[in-house]
Amino acid sequence: MTRLIYLDYAATTPILPEISQAIIRCFSIEGDFGNPASQSHHYGWDAAQHITASRQHVADLIHATPQEIIWTSGATESNNLAIKGTLDHYKNQNKHIITSKIEHKAVLDTCAELESLGFEVTYLQPELGTGVIHPEQVEQAIQPNTVLISLMMVNNEIGTLTDIQTIGQIAHQHKIIFHVDAAQAAGKAFIDVQAMHIDLLSLSAHKIYGPKGIGALYVRREVQKQIKTQIHGGGHEQGLRSGTLATHQIVGMGEACRLAKISLVKEQQRIQKLRNQFLAGLQALTPVQLNGHPTAHVANYLNVSFLGEQADAILSAIKQVAAVSSGSACNSHHATPSHVLNALGVTEELAANTVRFSFGIYTNEENIKDLITELKTFLRSSKKAVRFSFS
Structure with a gap:
């Protein structure tokens, strides 16, 4: 055939050969297979060093600090943690979210679930034909009870770019948490979470030639205490996402981000x-x-x-x-x-x-x-x- x-x-993208080799080295007894949380022997120390290096590579791609990178299973979990984690602080308070009609289902379905719990959601209408979400639309949609704006940087079906920097400035001026789904933007568009006033940013490895099943959520240091944990059990990842870290997948994502930046x-x-x-x-x-x-x-x-x-x-x-x-x-x-x-x-x-x-x-x-x-x-x-x- x-x-x-x-x-x-x-x-999805195929894993690049050099990334595959880095992943394979984390599997066997001769390699760095240890649990990075095991800090009483060199197997755990070696794995932890790989985690640290990979966290730095992800941070470098988006101009963050390593302490602001939270490992997840992918962009879908990152989107859920960002949105639900933010809104969990405002249960029964009739708070307001702004998003758009052309977001990924991981955002739209999450917002629909929050609507069923009493939150109000505004779904912005994109420009016909182009899919552009204009910053002035976002500003006009802001209400006194708006607590979160969630928009993607690059649309996954049409590739249209959103003016994230201007929208980030608007969110910052109004003291509203700003979440960006960058699963399709990483490695394709310049990202600077500081200059763009982004508080939360979702990433996925398998969109940039890394492995499936691994992603990350950037959480600005100043808002980490405002995000409520969704997966409990061990207090890993700044207490925001528990679970034994998958060293091989994380190494794959780190390498993918390092190469993408270059x-x-x-x-x-x-x-x-x-x-x-x-x-x-x-x-x-x-x-x-x-x-x-x-x-x-x-x-x-x-x-x-x-x-x-x-x-x-x-x-x-x-x-x-x-x-x-x-x-x-x-x-x-x-x-x-x-x-x-x-x-x-x-x-x-x-x-x-x-x-x-x-x-x-x-x-x-x-x-x-x-x-x-x-x-x-x-x-x-x-x-x-x-x-x-x-x-």
């Missing part, structure tokens, strides 16, 4: 060229509609709706050649249209003919040319078939 061209990096600028430039080339190739072949902002985006994502009578057939042709997504991986098992596209004003019919292409480190010019060539061949053959049917 011929392997498909992988263009679904937004769903390659960010050049990799974005390289992928942007491929994205431009691919979009131009699609537009030359068939009518398409771009979903997302034309310039305020990371290079890695391209979300397009195919127009015209052949749209459904073109989608089928693409999926025979490339591994792509019709939405976010978390929602791909649902038959309903993407909530992101719906919020952007994309019709249900058009949403059904939409593809998210996402590019990564192994994407090259040959992949782009091969996919465009396959589509050209398909369109030529379909035109011949139409002519034949009328002859």
